[in-house]
Amino acid sequence: MTSTSLDVERIRKDFPVLSRELPGGRPLVYLDSGNSSQKPTAVVETIREHLAMHYSNVGRAMHALGAESTEAFENARDKVADFIGAPSRDEVIFTKNASEALNLVAYSFGNPANTDPRFTLGPGDEVVISEMEHHSNIVPWQFLVQRTGATLKWFGVTDDGRLDISDISGLITERTKIVSIAHQSNVLGTINPVADVLRRAREVGALVMLDASQSVPHHAVNMAELGVDFVAFTGHKMVGPSGIGVLWGRAELLDAMPPFMGGGEMIEAVWMDHSTYAPVPHKFEAGTPPIVEAIGLGAAVDYLTGIGMEAIEAHERGLTAYALDALREVPTLRLIGPDSLDQRGATLSFTLDGIHPHDVGQLLDDDFGIAVRVGHHCARPLHLRFGIPATTRASFYLYNTTGEIDALVRGLHHVQKVFA
Template sequence: MTTLATSVLDVERIRTDFPILSRELPGGRPLIYLDSGNSSQKPLQVIDAMRDHLAHHYGNVGRALHVLGSESTEAYEGARDKVAAFIGAPSRDEVVFTKNASEALNLVAYAFGNPAGEDDRFRMGPGDEIVISEMEHHSNIVPWQLLARRTGATLRWFPVTDEGRLDLSGIDDLITERTKIVSIAHQSNVLGTVNPVAEVLARARQAGALMMLDASQSVPHRVTDVAALGVDFVAFTGHKMVGPSGIGVLWGRRELLEAMPPFLGGGEMIEAVWMDHSTYAPVPHKFEAGTPPIVEAVGLGAAVDYLTSVGMDEIQRHEHDLTVYGLEALQEFPGLRMIGPSTADDRGGTLSFTIPGVHPHDVGQILDDRFGIAVRVGHHCARPLHLRFGIPATTRASIYLYNTTEEIDALVRGLHHVQKVFG
């Protein structure tokens, strides 16, 4: 097995920031958390920031003139500033807070074919097409299915190669002048594949189509600059990037956000209301109806501060090294089938696999019960991808900044035990 050089990260120090990682499970088992692709753990810096806001500063935002209201609004909008800087957004007003990435994706899908919209770029009907891919999370499939059903448009998709890469061989026939939007994952939540955004975007631009990225699995793990990516919309979520659940982000080019109709109606998204019509607040508040996730935004801002202090380049290098190590370790395991690229090139630290004769649910149960190893099992909200590979489910180990080679070694030992149990 490859011996890696000492990581640029002080992982042992980082681990002390995450109190749950020192937890002892029933039976004296130490926790080995390899499920960050599902949801990451939270550092004290995020926990403390949220607790402090609740304890000392909480008030509703944008409404009250008293001190608490002002402090809460400042913290909420300050989080927007931090997120904008973190993803290289040209303007803070291009950052819309949602409750998760799913809502962000639905928000954009809702804009198409909406009678309230007046921009031709969002007109959708029979003869128009939507392009996604076979590797998408359900959150980037179902909203587009609903859009196609609502408008009569056609949903099309990139196939996936045996190696787990987007099959671009038919891109010119797939993305055409009929395509209104292309929406794909920046990084697959099952395969780990980092998709060739520039190549897909170039074809989308030739065809006059808009492009969206589901970046839920990339923003937490690598430097993400939305301006450099050049796409029109990016969605991601807080709970996968050491932040809290209940908050996500939609980034969109300002002129597109301004052209889109509101997604939800209610307080704070309005400019003025009469009994028969309303006018709307400027972006981003046009898309943030009602009391927003205030404390969650504070937590997300603290998560951005934390990741920035560690260094996204260093996190990416650390995870790359662990991915190389994990791929080699798992590929040496007898009979194991890796679902996804076999090398770490253009790949993140998501390791999905099957073991002959053992259902992934049994793998996950034994790893947890016997060794305290938390992995995810199932189709990971990507059932069409599993159907493409002819399997019902996989076991997925997903790596983050606080993981170590020793934990990967423990996973391999646990898998040997699973294999022994099932003989």
């Protein structure tokens, strides 16, 4: 299916959990895909089949199962590379999640083992992030500047939930070594102006990294077209399993970076006093990798490709437009983030006046079977910027319907009556 409209009822049948009843006979309304997506039968069966019939370690065993497992693992790398438009499959590194991918890159800066001037970092140098980042794109850079004496700076966020680039030239300067920002915010739904940030970074010779955990599952993303240097994303948000993430990086930069971890398979040769390392991607994949998880991610890529990313994006835009209108009917609801479709994805975070999000989420689940996420969504600095401790977040995916949004609105009216 590659048209721009989805047969959502058929798609929902691919996800067995969506047909289950919760205790008390409540139908499940799953609006938490920004946290973790559900898995289609095709992915579950691919993992089961490999574990049952083909499993062995990869890159090591010289027997039939070893060959089958290695082939399936490396085929998954090919699928991911094609899916994201990577110039080379060797630029795709499997990690356990996006957090590990971000930490891997941060580890290379200021590392004495790396003498490449692009990665040399010390007092007077700067790293730039943003106020809307997930903690996974904040804490590794805090570690880095604490280790090196460099300075951490960040973009602010406007009142309507956009990246504040009004002083981009003053923020990204000749002292900037890397800029690392979300491609799409996990709270606001905002799609950030990557081209503007990249243009300024290139003017001063800085590298650019994107946390694309919230964009790769929902939009067609092409590494060559983005033009950035590093991209991190995770499998469990794109109908794949947990325990598998991806770092994509430009080949020449990956070649220049030291290994992140030492162990089996990442070496070329080992002596008692020194070692030499395997070429990328294996240089960064020490030890037994997440084999079946990577193969499951390959199956997820097959599934999404079969549906069509353009169709998925169009469906989500329709859901988002519908939800933005529907939520305006809820008294005292305050949307945190853009209130239009312009450069935003299918994630809506909000507060209800006088009602804690934890209470909102509990009542939606207990009384209506609606799964949303509540809290600061691993983005506490963003919530501090808006002067709130937490939000309720509804996030949509290819299997959601307008009827589920209607259920959310009914549930929110119910919550307000309970607390009236």
